[in-house]
Structure formats: C-alpha cells, structure tokens
Amino acid sequence: MICRGSERRRVWPLGLAAREGVATARSGRWTSLLVGLAIAWIVAAPGAADAVAVSRLIDNEQAWINAGGHVYVVTGARKDNSENPIPAPICDRLSAIDGIDASFALSRTDATGTLSYIPGGRVSLYDVSAGALGFLGVQPADGGTVLATRGFVDRTGVADGDVVRLVRRGALGTAPDPSDPLTLRTVDTAMLGDEFDGALLVPARLTGDANACYVRTDAAHDSAVQAALPTLLAYDGAPAIPNPRLFESDFTVDYAHAYQERPLRWVWVPAAALLGLLWAMLQWFRRSHVAIYATFGMKPAARLVMQLGEWGVLAAFGAVWGWGLGVVGALALGAHAAQAVTLVTFHGVLTVMGATGVVVLLGLRPAGTLLNALKDR
Amino acid sequence: MRLTARDVAYTYPRGDHQVLAGASFEIPAGTSAAIVGPSGSGKTTLLSLMGHLLPMQKGSIAAIDAAGVERPLSDTASWVLQTVSLLPDRTALDNVAVGAYSDGAGRAEARRRAIESLTAVGLAGHEADPARILSGGEAQRVAIARALASHRPIILADEPTGQLDARTSATVLEAMIGAHGERTVVIVTHDPEVAERCDLVLELRDGVMHERSRA
Numbered sequence: 370m371i372c373r374g375s376e377r378r379r380v381w382p383l384g385l386a387a388r389e390g391v392a393t394a395r396s397g398r399w400t401s402l403l404v405g406l407a408i409a410w411i412v413a414a415p416g417a418a419d420a421v422a423v424s425r426l427i428d429n430e431q432a433w434i435n436a437g438g439h440v441y442v443v444t445g446a447r448k449d450n451s452e453n454p455i456p457a458p459i460c461d462r463l464s465a466i467d468g469i470d471a472s473f474a475l476s477r478t479d480a481t482g483t484l485s486y487i488p489g490g491r492v493s494l495y496d497v498s499a500g501a502l503g504f505l506g507v508q509p510a511d512g513g514t515v516l517a518t519r520g521f522v523d524r525t526g527v528a529d530g531d532v533v534r535l536v537r538r539g540a541l542g543t544a545p546d547p548s549d550p551l552t553l554r555t556v557d558t559a560m561l562g563d564e565f566d567g568a569l570l571v572p573a574r575l576t577g578d579a580n581a582c583y584v585r586t587d588a589a590h591d592s593a594v595q596a597a598l599p600t601l602l603a604y605d606g607a608p609a610i611p612n613p614r615l616f617e618s619d620f621t622v623d624y625a626h627a628y629q630e631r632p633l634r635w636v637w638v639p640a641a642a643l644l645g646l647l648w649a650m651l652q653w654f655r656r657s658h659v660a661i662y663a664t665f666g667m668k669p670a671a672r673l674v675m676q677l678g679e680w681g682v683l684a685a686f687g688a689v690w691g692w693g694l695g696v697v698g699a700l701a702l703g704a705h706a707a708q709a710v711t712l713v714t715f716h717g718v719l720t721v722m723g724a725t726g727v728v729v730l731l732g733l734r735p736a737g738t739l740l741n742a743l744k745d746r
Numbered sequence: 747m748r749l750t751a752r753d754v755a756y757t758y759p760r761g762d763h764q765v766l767a768g769a770s771f772e773i774p775a776g777t778s779a780a781i782v783g784p785s786g787s788g789k790t791t792l793l794s795l796m797g798h799l800l801p802m803q804k805g806s807i808a809a810i811d812a813a814g815v816e817r818p819l820s821d822t823a824s825w826v827l828q829t830v831s832l833l834p835d836r837t838a839l840d841n842v843a844v845g846a847y848s849d850g851a852g853r854a855e856a857r858r859r860a861i862e863s864l865t866a867v868g869l870a871g872h873e874a875d876p877a878r879i880l881s882g883g884e885a886q887r888v889a890i891a892r893a894l895a896s897h898r899p900i901i902l903a904d905e906p907t908g909q910l911d912a913r914t915s916a917t918v919l920e921a922m923i924g925a926h927g928e929r930t931v932v933i934v935t936h937d938p939e940v941a942e943r944c945d946l947v948l949e950l951r952d953g954v955m956h957e958r959s960r961a
Contacts, residue, residue, distance in 0.1 A: 380821075380850045388853075396835040396876075661831050664799065665848035665896070666821065 381662075386671035390678025393658075401683060404651060408687025411644050412720050413695030415636040416713030420699035422633050424708045430588075430624040437560045437614035439591055443582040443598050446607040453604040454578030461500040463582070463601060468590030473500035474579035475570075482569050485534040485547055487525050493568040494537065496575040504585060505560075510552030513573070518558045520567030529555045535571065560585075562614065584611070588625045637716045641723025648680065648728050673732035680728045688721050747809050747822055747899040747930050749773040749796070754805035755953070756791055765791045767953030768805065773946060775812065775899075778923045778931040780941035783950035789934040790828060790904055792950065796932065797823050797902045809900060824848060824896035826889050826903035826922075828934075834878040838864060838888050841877050845892035856895070863891035866921040868914060882909045890918050903933045907940055919943055 394401050430438070443460075445453025457474035464472045475497050482494040497516075502509050507516065515535050517527055527533070531553040537546045558565040561583060582602055586594040599608035652659070659672060667675070695713035700706065749772070756766040765788035773779045781789050794800040796807050798820040809817045824845055832841045839860050846856035864873060867887040877885060886909045893901050901922065907915040915937075923931055923943055933940060941947050949956045 381847060385847060385853070389847075392836070392840065393833070396837075396840075398835060400835070657831055658833055661833060661844065664797070664825050664827075664831075665844050665892075667848075 381667045381671040383671060383674045386667065386675040387678035389662075390675040390680075391682050393675070394679040394682035397679075400651075401686075404647070404683050405687040405690065407647055408644060408684060408721075409691035409694055411640050411647075412688050412691030412717040413698060413713070415633070415640045415720060416692075416716035417695040417699040417702065417704070417709070419631070419633040419636060419716060420695075420704040420708040420712040421702045422631060423628065423712060424699075424704040426624060426628055426631070427705065427708070429622070433615070433622070433624070435557075435560060437562065439586050439588065440560055440614035441584045441586070441595060441598060441611040442562075442614050443584060443602050443609045443611045444580070445602075445604050445609055448607065452580075453607055453609070455580065455582045455602055455609065456604065457498045457575050457577060457579040457582075459602060460579060460582035460584075461498045463584055464500060464503065466597075466601075468586055468594050470585045470587060471500060471504040472582060472584045473504045474498040474575055474582050475501070476575055476578075476580045480537050480539050482535055482537050482571075484525070484527065484553075485536050487527075491538065492521060495565065495568055495570045497570045497572050498575045498579070499573050501570060501572050504583060505556045505558070507554045507556055509572075510554070513549065513551040514554055515548075515551045516554050516556045516570035516572065518556060518566050518568055518570070521569060522555050524567065527553055527555075529553065535569070560614070582609075583614075637719040637723065640716065640720040641727065644720060644724035645727025645731070648724065649731055652676070652731060669733070669735070673729065676728065676732045677725075680725065684721050684725065688717055692717050747811055747817065748775045749807070749809055749900065749930055749932065751792075751796075751807045751955075752805050754792065754795060754802075754807060756788070756795060756800070756803050758791075764953055766795075766950075769950065769953065769955040770805075771948050771955045771957060773930055773932060773948075775930055776928055777945040778933065778943070779946040779948055780944040781932065781934045781948050781950060782936070782941050785936075787950040788953055789950055793902050793904050793932065793934050797825055811899075819900070822898050823900040823902050824893040824898045826886075826893045826901065826906040828904035828908065832877040832880075832885055832888055834876070836877060837873065838869060838875050838877060838880065838884075838891075839873040841888050842891045842895045845895035846897075848896045849898050851897075859895040859897075860891070863894040863921075864888070866894060867891045867918045883911070883914060886910060887914070887918055890922060894921060899929055901929055901931045903931070905935060906933060907935070907937060912939075915940070 443455060445455055455474055460472055460474040463469050475495055478494045478496055480494050481491040483491045501516070502514065505516065507514065515533065532550050533553050535548040535551055537548070584594065584598060595611055598611040602609035662672060662675065692713055695717065696709045699709035699713060751769060751771050753768045753770055754766050755764065755768055757764045769792060781792060783789050791800065795802055796819055807819065809819045809822050811817055839857065842860035842863050843856040846859040851859060861873060864870060867890050869884060869887055869891065872884065877888065880888060886906065890906055893903065903922065906922065907918060910918065919940060933944060935941055947958050949958055
C-alpha cells in the first residue's frame with residue numbers, strides 16, 4: 370500500500386494549494402456568503418460616500434462658475450480721472466490663447482433700445498464684440514442677432530428665435546433708428562452680473578475701444594490667466610486691471626483644493642484595514658483548518674497560496690457585488706454617474722488591494738503551535 | 747521506518763510539572779506499538795513530540811529508514827488526532843484526500859485512495875457527505891481514513907477508537923493495524939483491547955517509558 374515513489378513527488382504543489390483554497394471558498398456556504406456580503410458593503414460604502422461628496426462639490430463649483438466663477442472683468446487703468454479703454458479686437462482674440470475659454474468686449478451705450486413692436490419698452494443697450502456669442506453659448510443667426518437678457522424676456526414675453534427690429538434712441542431729441550430684421554436670442558447673463566438683467570446686448574457692433582473685457586478661464590489656468598491679462602490688454606503701455614467677477618476672500622471655497630484635500634479620498638485605507646481585520650478574525654476562528662493542513666505536510670508558501678486562493682474567490686465575489694451596490698447606492702444618493710463609476714471603482718480596487726496586502730502579511734505569520742490550534746477548536 | 751526516542755523530557759511552559767522525564771524507546775519498522783498509561787502521564791505529549799506538533803525541549807526522537815538514514819518525522823508521519831479535526835464544510839472525500847495530498851498524490855490518485863480508505867473504515871457511500879453532518883464516530887473514522895489515505899510510512903494515532911463502538915472499532919483497527927505490514931503504527935490508548943492488538947506495548951509512568959510484553 371505504501372507508494373515508495375511518492376516520496377520524491379512535490380507535496381502540496383502551489384496549484385493544488387490554490388485549488389484547495391478555491392474549494393474552501395466554494396464549500397463555505399454561509400461563511401463565504403457572509404464574508405462576501407461584508408466585503409461587498411466595505412467595498413461599496415467608501416466609494417459611494419466619496420462619489421456623493423465629490424458630486425456635491427462639483428455641483429457647488431458649477432453653480433459658482435455659472436454665477437461668474439473663473440470670470441475676470443478687465444478694465445483699463447485709471448488715468449486723469451478717466452479709465453483707459455480696452456481694445457475690443459484684442460479682447461475678442463484672447464479666446465485663442467490656451468487656458469482662456471471665451472472672451473468678449475463690452476461697452477455701455479448712452480442710447481436706449483426697444484423692439485419695434487413693443488411700445489414703451491425702452492431698456493439699456495450694451496454693445497458687445499462678436500465673442501459674446503461664444504461666451505454666452507449662442508448660435509449666431511443669418512442677418513444679425515440681438516441678445517435679450519432673462520429679465521427683458523420675462524417682462525416683454527419675447528421668445529428665442531423671434532425676428533425683431535431693434536429701435537435705438539440716442540439722447541433726447543434724436544430720431545429713432547430702427548435696425549434691419551434681427552434674430553432674437555435669449556441669454557442668461559448671471560455669469561456677467563446682475564446689472565445686465567433686463568438689458569439688450571447687441572453683438573458685432575463693438576470693434577474699437579470698449580469699457581471692459583470679460584474673460585472666462587478655468588480652475589487650472591485661473592492664476593496664470595489673471596497674471597497675464599494686465600499685459601495682454603495694456604493700453605499705451607499701461608497695464609489693464611483684471612478683477613474677479615465674484616468677490617473672493619479667505620472664505621471663498623477653493624474647489625480644486627477642496628477636491629484634493631477631501632478626507633473621504635483616503636477612506637479606502639480604513640476600509641482595507643477593516644477587511645483585513647475581518648479576514649484575521651476568520652483565520653483565528655478557523656485556525657484549526659490551517660493546523661490540519663500543516664499537520665498533513667502543507668508548507669507556509671503553499672498555505673499562503675491556499676489562503677490567497679480562498680481570499681481571491683471571496684474578494685472577487687464581494688467586490689463585484691459591492692461595486693454594483695456602491696454605484697447604485699451612489700446614484701440613488703444623488704451622485705453623478707461618472708463620479709459614481711469612477712470613485713466606486715477607485716475605492717473598491719484600492720480597498721481590495723490593501724486588504725490583500727493584509728491577507729498576505731497574515732498568511733506569512735507562523736501557524737503557531739499546531740497542537741494548540743487543533744485543541745482550541 | 748524505525749522509531750527511536752532517547753531521553754525525551756518535556757515541561758509545559760506554563761507549569762513546573764515535568765510531563766516527560768527522560769523517556770526512551772525503540773519501535774522497529776513495520777510494527778504497531780501501543781502507548782498506554784494513566785491520564786496525565788504524557789502520552790499525548792509524547793505523540794505530539796513525535797509528530798513535531800510540539801517543539802522538542804530535550805532528548806531526541808528519530809525516524810530511520812531501511813538504509814539507516816534519519817528522516818524528518820513531520821514529513822513521514824500521518825496523524826489521527828484525539829479531537830476530531832476535520833474541515834467541516836468539505837466533504838468526507840475531500841477531507842480524506844488531504845491525507846493523500848500529504849505525500850504528493852495528484853487529484854485523481856488522491857480521490858482513488860480516499861474512496862479506498864473510506865471503504866476500509868466502513869464509510870463507503872458517505873463520500874459526498876459534508877463533514878459537519880457526520881456523527882462523532884463517523885467523523886473519527888474519516889480522520890482515520892485520512893491517515894490511511896496517506897502513504898507515509900508512520901501513523902501516529904491518539905485514541906483513534908475513543909468514539910467508536912466495539913464492532914466499528916475492530917473494523918478500523920483492522921484497517922490501521924492489520925494491514926500495517928510496511929507501516930509503523932503508534933497508538934496512544936486507554937483501551938486494553940486496542941493495546942492487545944498491537945505488537946508492542948509501551949507504558950508511560952512518571953514520565954519514563956516502560957516496555958512490557960503483550961498479555
């Protein structure tokens with residue numbers, strides 16, 4: 370019955386040890402199910418929480434941008450009780466510079482304006498350069514465009530796409546000057562400031578000097594653009610003055626910093642530690658299993674591979690389950706889809722990788738006194 | 747495989763009682779030996795030292811093959827433990843196969859040996875039963891089958907028939923001792939009938955081994 374030749378064969382090759390670990394996971398029934406469930410929640414929760422937090426941050430930042438964040442209002446330097454003008458063509462061309470999203474020049478006119486079929490509806494008129502269309506996200510129309518702000522639309526009932534004639538009136542006593550037919554576009558000017566609400570903006574009329582240049586950039590280029598604007602829009606060698614459209618102070622939220630420094634960014638670390646603790650507890654309760662294998666010749670390397678085999682099955686099962694749970698949970702709590710998928714994946718992968726490190730460290734520990742392990746069952 | 751022990755002494759770390767005080771004996775290759783003695787005399791401790799489940803403190807125990815070469819006991823002995831130590835969620839067949847894997851059997855061979863061993867201890871037909879649903883006696887027989895499935899030349903058994911009735915006990919002893927021909931079998935037992943079936947009876951008293959002939 371004794372197989373003499375067997376003494377030369379390798380005992381517990383790693384492939385067999387791995388299969389034994391997989392078989393343990395598969396036969397574990399309730400234990401495996403509960404461990405898988407715990408892994409799923411521990412994988413799901415950090416990513417979902419972070420996705421919700423980041424989505425709120427993005428929403429807040431978007432609201433701030435919509436209100437004029439990353440917009441600079443550039444005016445000329447004061448000189449002899451007046452301001453230097455801003456060269457409109459240069460202002461318009463700033464959008465070609467890397468880091469500047471859009472720009473246009475604006476001048477308040479002395480004239481008032483109304484639409485030919487709205488009696489008595491005179492409002493302030495602003496001449497703007499052609500870049501205003503891109504800045505405000507408006508498609509130009511053949512034959513010319515006039516931009517109606519939200520307040521004007523609410524007050525007069527005009528609609529986007531209406532064909533109108535703009536009647537421009539200068540100082541008292543001057544004759545009205547009706548324009549050719551123009552296509553009316555409605556625009557949201559919250560980004561520019563409340564003072565424009567209710568007014569009409571007339572694009573393409575401004576080609577010379579302007580009162581101000583509106584420049585929109587982004588978080589990554591904000592500082593660089595602010596630094597460059599005085600030189601870019603200098604007039605007669607005098608640097609222009611860029612002012613942030615929104616008031617900024619020490620209490621202004623720095624969204625880029627808030628994203629980088631958010632505490633939940635590292636939440637996968639305690640999650641991985643918790644998973645490692647869970648695995649350590651499982652190994653403690655099942656220390657007799659390890660002792661049985663060790664008693665029957667399994668060496669530490671094979672034992673580690675066996676445990677990794679079992680962990681691999683449970684972690685894969687739990688991680689897939691947890692990923693789905695995390696993404697659905699994050700979406701249900703109002704996270705954006707992109708953030709839900711990205712951050713649940715990010716935290717899930719790091720949590721499982723960190724926990725796998727703990728599993729390896731635990732597996733490298735000596736099995737202890739096998740007799741005690743077997744008697745302690 | 748011949749077993750020799752020289753002046754084996756052991757004191758448990760958390761106590762000053764010396765369990766073994768210079769026990770020496772020799773068990774020839776291919777024989778069965780019963781280690782008997784009163785409770786607390788150190789039988790299980792001695793067996794654990796033989797199987798390297800406890801670290802040796804003093805003295806030596808060696809397994810020597812036919813060529814006179816000393817072999818590590820941890821690689822040459824298989825176990826039947828006093829407490830029934832099975833993997834509860836695995837089937838009886840899987841548990842027994844662990845014994846076969848211990849000396850390098852592949853999966854097919856381990857399965858074949860496991861079926862043979864389960865049959866030898868009267869558990870044919872229980873191959874697919876999870877260990878957790880087996881009775882105490884069945885579980886003990888699975889543990890014995892596991893040792894039999896291993897072709898290691900030494901079997902160390904601690905009270906292997908403690909939970910078995912007389913008829914089943916005779917069956918498993920026949921499987922373990924009766925066919926020992928090429929194996930050295932060491933059994934710790936309180937049961938005189940088990941000791942009676944062994945070639946050699948070693949009695950532990952006061953930490954020292956006394957060999958006595960079979961009755």
